[in-house]
Amino acid sequence: TRRSSDLDDVVSYENFKIPKGVGLTSALKENIFCTLACIERQIPLGIIGEPGSSKSLSYHIVCDSMVENDPTEFCKMFSAVDSLFFSCSEDTTPGQIEQWFMKAEARQKRHDNRRKDAITAQWKQQELASDSSAHNGLSTDEWAKKFKRVIVTLFIDEAGLPSRKKNRMVMKVLHPHLDDPKVSFVALSNHWFDAANTNRMLTLYRSHTDNRDLNVLAMACLQKRGARFDEEPDPTRREKEFVQHVCDAYDAVK
Secondary structure (H helix, E strand, O other): OHHHHHHHHHOOOOOOOOOOOOOOOHHHHHHHHHHHHHHHHOOOEEEEEOOOOOHHHHHHHHHHHOOOOOOOOHHHHOOEEEEEEEEOOOOOOHHHHHHHHHHHHHHHHHHHHHHHHHHHHHHHHHHHOOOHHHHOOOOHHHHHHHOOOEEEEEEEEOOOHHHOOOOOOHHHHHHHHHHOOOOEEEEEEOOOOOHHHHOOOEEEEEOOOOHHHHHHHHHHHHOOOOOOHHHOOOOOHHHHHHHHHHHHHHHHHO
């Protein structure tokens, strides 16, 4: 379909740092695409799905590809990412989550101030130079484009656990941060968030792995040790039939 084709054009081995031995399933592609878009535009994102649905993997791939000092060629057009990680438990308190948001927002201010100072310094240097052409004669807006913005992203894993205990409204602390985001925010959970939080973020739900994705995963397992999936020769007919039988058997017993 056209949608799948567009997704393949964006999420590929060339555009992102996909680890060796990882197959690009449709679930992984969708996770990567949504994570990239939401981090760049500071749209709160929640990814919900069973363990093994590429939630954490997709986030780490995006962060590795958007790292400030070594982004992929494709990701150079986007902001750099500075991540803060926090993993929840059933005993996580609202105060702990609030502290992580305060840390993230303070770090974002430092990044923004450092960038602003660098832009101002370059512009002043240009103004003071006797030959402004040597400094390209750029405006402050043009200088701003030359200094990539760093976006701080707060990553919360197991975000559904604090609310599993009865009568706990721990995640209500998220509301003001989702309504008026100062930093990017990605939350992963094996369980649904409550409606109040779900309505305040883009929520991506990962259903059971379909047969097509199972095929991609199985083919990745068959590849040579240390080789990248896209560098492998096309599978033989026998390998395809073997993988299909394994996937069908898995579907039948799961």
